[in-house]
Amino acid sequence: MYDQTVIQPLLLKYGAQLDKKFCECPYTKELDDGKYGQMKKARATGLELFREENIPLQVKEQELVASYNEIIGGLTAGWEREDRPYPYVVAQMDSPNRAVREAAWRSVQEARKSIKSKVAAMMDELVALRHQIAVNAGFENYRDYVFREKNREYTVEDCYNFHNAVERYVVPAWDRLARQLQGVLGVDAYRPWDVTPCTLSGAPFETVDQLMDGVEKMLYATDTYFGDKFKHMRERGLLDLDSRSGKAPGGFCDFLGYSNNTFVFANFSPSFFALIALLHEMGHAVNGYLQVRDEYEWADLRPEVAELYSHGMELLCLDKLGSFIATNHP
Numbered sequence: 001m002y003d004q005t006v007i008q009p010l011l012l013k014y015g016a017q018l019d020k021k022f023c024e025c026p027y028t029k030e031l032d033d034g035k036y037g038q039m040k041k042a043r044a045t046g047l048e049l050f051r052e053e054n055i056p057l058q059v060k061e062q063e064l065v066a067s068y069n070e071i072i073g074g075l076t077a078g079w080e081r082e083d084r085p086y087p088y089v090v091a092q093m094d095s096p097n098r099a100v101r102e103a104a105w106r107s108v109q110e111a112r113k114s115i116k117s118k119v120a121a122m123m124d125e126l127v128a129l130r131h132q133i134a135v136n137a138g139f140e141n142y143r144d145y146v147f148r149e150k151n152r153e154y155t156v157e158d159c160y161n162f163h164n165a166v167e168r169y170v171v172p173a174w175d176r177l178a179r180q181l182q183g184v185l186g187v188d189a190y191r192p193w194d195v196t197p198c199t200l201s202g203a204p205f206e207t208v209d210q211l212m213d214g215v216e217k218m219l220y221a222t223d224t225y226f227g228d229k230f231k232h233m234r235e236r237g238l239l240d241l242d243s244r245s246g247k248a249p250g251g252f253c254d255f256l257g258y259s260n261n262t263f264v265f266a267n268f269s270p271s272f273f274a275l276i277a278l279l280h281e282m283g284h285a286v287n288g289y290l291q292v293r294d295e296y297e298w299a300d301l302r303p304e305v306a307e308l309y310s311h312g313m314e315l316l317c318l319d320k321l322g323s324f325i326a327t328n329h330p
């Protein structure tokens with residue numbers, strides 16, 4: 001609460017003053033565009049969109065985001081007459097046993113239903129708040145504001161075109177894959193709990209150590225640099241992957257500027273998803289180390305660019321899946 005009500009408003013206010021100082025400084029234009037171009041653009045936009053009256057609204061926005069994470073992080077689902085962390089029950093959907101998968105799916109839907117009205121009310125509040133932030137900054141709506149705020153060089157129209165392309169080409173491909181899986185499983189009706197990992201003989205690992213051993217092997221087999229960075233992070237406790245209650249599902253990677261390290265924080269239950277997610281986060285982590293090495297700025301990396309590295313890492317490593325399975329199921 002202290003962070004949200006005292007520190008964040010000061011950060012927003014002084015952040016804007018720093019943007020102003022930076023933009024007005026005569027030496028700014030001498031900075032190399034290849035290295036600092038994105039930062040220059042981001043700071044100029046930040047200054048252009050800054051409105052003093054938006055500070056309390058932005059603080060409220062962060063408050064809502066924090067309480068959303070709190071609700072999701074504390075979410076539990078019923079499993080074998082007990083309350084278990086949500087990701088644990090999601091992981092049961094990997095089971096080769098169809099009845100177990102269905103029970104897990106139903107329990108997960110129950111859990112989601114239990115927070116639905118609370119989350120929907122928060123979303124309504126967030127929509128109204130963000131609309132006001134946009135109007136205060138001179139925009140008609142939050143969508144137009146946020147395209148500017150994020151310095152997108154693609155347009156709203158490009159997004160609609162992309163959606164249409166997905167509908168036309170990706171959805172049919174997805175349907176073909178689904179029919180293939182339906183054939184493998186030999187089921188008449190293909191249901192939401194019939195997901196790909198259930199064709200494996202079981203979860204690809206049991207303990208976080210097994211997960212790390214297997215991923216280390218896959219990374220080394222792909223590139224020594226990837227493997228070395230993983231080992232470095234593992235030895236320094238920069239991989240916090242255990243499932244604990246109160247930890248939000250999924251994972252993220254952050255950069256620790258003082259020690260020039262990256263840090264992966266995740267809530268993994270034994271599942272195929274966790275394996276893919278760790279490779280994904282290692283894509284972000286390796287990207288972080290490479291940016292420091294090449295003196296590029298981390299903070300202004302945009303999500304749609306950052307995700308190229310993480311999804312790229314998944315694609316680079318997945319052909320070594322066999323070595324992971326062999327490590328844990330000899």
Ligand SMILES: [Zn+2]
Nearest residue numbers: 280284307310
């Ligand atoms: Zn990502």
